[in-house]
Amino acid sequence: MKWLIFAGKNILRNRRRSLITVLITAVGTAGILISGGFALFTYESLQEMAARDSGHLIVAHKNFFTSDEDTPMQYGLDNAAEMRKRLEQDSGVRMALPRVQFSGLLSNGDKSSVFVGMGVDPAGEFYTKGPALTVASGTTLSAAPKADAPAEIMLGTELARQMKAVPGTLLTLLSTTTNGSLNALDVTVCGTVSTGVPDVDKRLVYVNIATAQHLLVTDRVSTLSVYLKDTGQTDVMRTQVAAQFPLQTVQTWRDQAYYYEAVRSLYNRIFGLLGIVIVVMVGFAISNTLTMAVVERTREIGTLRALGTLPQQIVGVFVLEGMILGGAGSLCGMLTALSTTFIFLFADFQMPPPPGRSVGYPLQINFSPSLYLLTTLVLVLLSVTAAWFVSRKMAAKPIVEALTHV
């Protein structure tokens, strides 16, 4: 305790210098925590978007992800209803949604456009999509369409604009059936949606799964998307589902989330580099402060050594000073980052749309106890190492030399 008090008093010798060092450390800590928190928020948001889009697990025919089909639905799943029932019996599964992927031409009578369609179970699909899908006009597909009514279709906003379609417009879907012939189906637009990605919205079509199967003349589905109650259980559940359906293949949302992985990889590099720069900057600041302190106190160190202080005790005092400076700086930085996190949580700051997207997203900073702990540990360790490094030589300096230092 005496040593700690001594170290504390030493820090207060040059208050301005110590304050600047603490401020630099605080700014560095806050910088790391805010940028790291922002990166974590981005990862979490993208993860949620990816999982909402594809499902946590995607069960498909074993060749579905690796081979090109000769005809539509060649690698579709038979007995999807039975599989769905078995999957949904698992307590970890929220729901399993069948999907039919298809493509073709969409016509309004005057012109046609290529579409990429998805036959879905409307009841589950639009519930799971949540904020990842915005209904721009009209309504979503009916969960229980009337038998005598024309099939419903939802269009991406850009595709709707191209086809001059609004809710109620009649269009024709044209696609290749499973036996290779062409089939056409009249549909009524019930609504338009936006994914926030203009390129996707230019081609996007949603229809009821029964409509898609009717168009393709099949009772197969392309995939079963499994939504879990806990995203953290993805890998465990993958193993479990793969064992349950050995003839199928099972991928996770991460396997499909190319955008998520690309952004994560990019952000890891950017924020990693930023973190290294900040850590080096803080390291230099603390080293500089302690080097000046060591040089200024050379004579005093000689006196203390003469009085019987061991070199390691001298180094210990400087290490404590480094620890106090680093700790105080980290604490201030944490408080700053925490305050910023709260401000951003309640203030509606929007980030501009990322490349390839048409909508921005809220600027928020995640609070991660492990990031706070790790950052503090790294900065305190850095301060301690810097203090040890700059003081060890002086502590071992011959006492006579130290006593005559001017």
Added chain:
Amino acid sequence: MSATAATADATLLCLSGVTKTYRMGEATVPALREVSLAIQPGEFTALMGSSGSGKSTILNICGLVDRPDCGTVELDGKDTGTLDEQALTLVRRENIGFIFQGFNLVPVMTTFENVEYPLFLSGVPAGERRQRVSEMLTKVGLADLERRRPDELSGGQRQRVAIARALVKMPKLIIADEPTANLDSATSNQIVGVMHELGRMIGTTFLIATHDPRLTVLCDRVITMNDGVLQ
């Protein structure tokens, strides 16, 4: 050369054939030339000599903060040449006190803490430390100033603190390097008196480098140095 026959028996400090040379650029400067010296327990010894005569060097070697190039230094009958830095530090901690010309107090510590420091290093319990420090500060007349920092004290008061710091652990030997050089005449008289009185009271041995005749008249022995040799 030796001013006093070096006899290790019953002596506190015994230097035999101590030589020390400093290197200044290309030149080699001899600071001590085969110096032998024996100091008895409780002795008050003054070391006089012109600047560069080797006074400080011999004080450093006697205080175990420097090592001779050759020759032996025995403290309390033990050869200190065989000790490593750590062991020497511990010997200094327990047996030797220092009074410096420039006081060399720790500026961030109060009077009390400066005097307490050697006891803290020796692991003396807090209660005993407080008692011994208070007693010592009373003896040097600074009982009322124990919370002051060195920059709030006069030169004489600072040197009293330094004396108290050196004496508080009741060392066998005190090395004092020109303790009155930075003080005015009246203050010097007080400091000399305090040192002599407390040294006698505690029975500590003093080795003092000085030019101050007020100090030398109180010493049991005065040794003069010239060109690294005891006269």
